[in-house]
Amino acid sequence: MLTSDGRTLTVRVFKENDQLMSQPAGQRAQRLLATDSMYTFHVGQGTGIRVAFQIENGRAVGMTLYQLGREMHGTRQHDRSIQPKYDGVYLLQNDGRTLEVRVYTEQDVLIAQPMGQPAQRLIAKRSHAFAVGDSTHIRVTFEVENGRAVRMTLFQGGRQIEGARKLP
Numbered sequence: 816m817l818t819s820d821g822r823t824l825t826v827r828v829f830k831e832n833d834q835l836m837s838q839p840a841g842q843r844a845q846r847l848l849a850t851d852s853m854y855t856f857h858v859g860q861g862t863g864i865r866v867a868f869q870i871e872n873g874r875a876v877g878m879t880l881y882q883l884g885r886e887m888h889g890t891r892q893h894d895r896s897i898q899p900k901y902d903g904v905y906l907l908q909n910d911g912r913t914l915e916v917r918v919y920t921e922q923d924v925l926i927a928q929p930m931g932q933p934a935q936r937l938i939a940k941r942s943h944a945f946a947v948g949d950s951t952h953i954r955v956t957f958e959v960e961n962g963r964a965v966r967m968t969l970f971q972g973g974r975q976i977e978g979a980r981k982l983p
Contacts, residue, residue: 817880817889824887826866826878830939837866874924901925901937901957905967907978914976916967927955 817824825840828847837858838844847856847866854875858864869877880887907914915930918937927947928934937945937955943964947953958966968977 816892817878817887819885819887822887824880824889826880826889828875828878830941833940900963903964904981905978906981907967907969907976909974909976913978914969915981916969918964918967 817826827838827840827844829836829838829844831844835847835856836844837847837856845859845862847858848860850857850865852867854870855865855867858866858880863882865881867879867881868875869879875891877888877890879889902919903917905916905918907916917928917930919926919928925937925939925945926934927937935948937947940946940954943957943959945955947955953969953971955970956968957964958968963980965980966977967980968975
């Protein structure tokens, strides 16, 4: 949510097909285009609008929108009503063996932890698709029904391992 002179603007920032997008409430989404500055982007092409993200510990915590000589500032707010619920335990089946993976959220960061292994941050790449930690070779996807993940698929080393969410 951005504010300026008593006005409030809600802006959703998300990834779509590996492109960073911005969508003010009630408007169409536009692609964020990189500038020379690491955390500053042009909103669409030729709009004259820029956004700059404030980063702490590698995560965006705020945003400033620059338009027509005016600035709007805001802090990151996580809207859980639009976020599918990935948290849970998944039982992935592989060659007759079961790999239990706990997925949970910690300080708005999605984490996956296979039983007996270290926890890894899940980094959103597309809708319901994530990279695991810093790896470019390990990823997971979730099948979502009615706003909750029901299955998880792990892609690693050319293999695909999938399994259902464990019911409470």
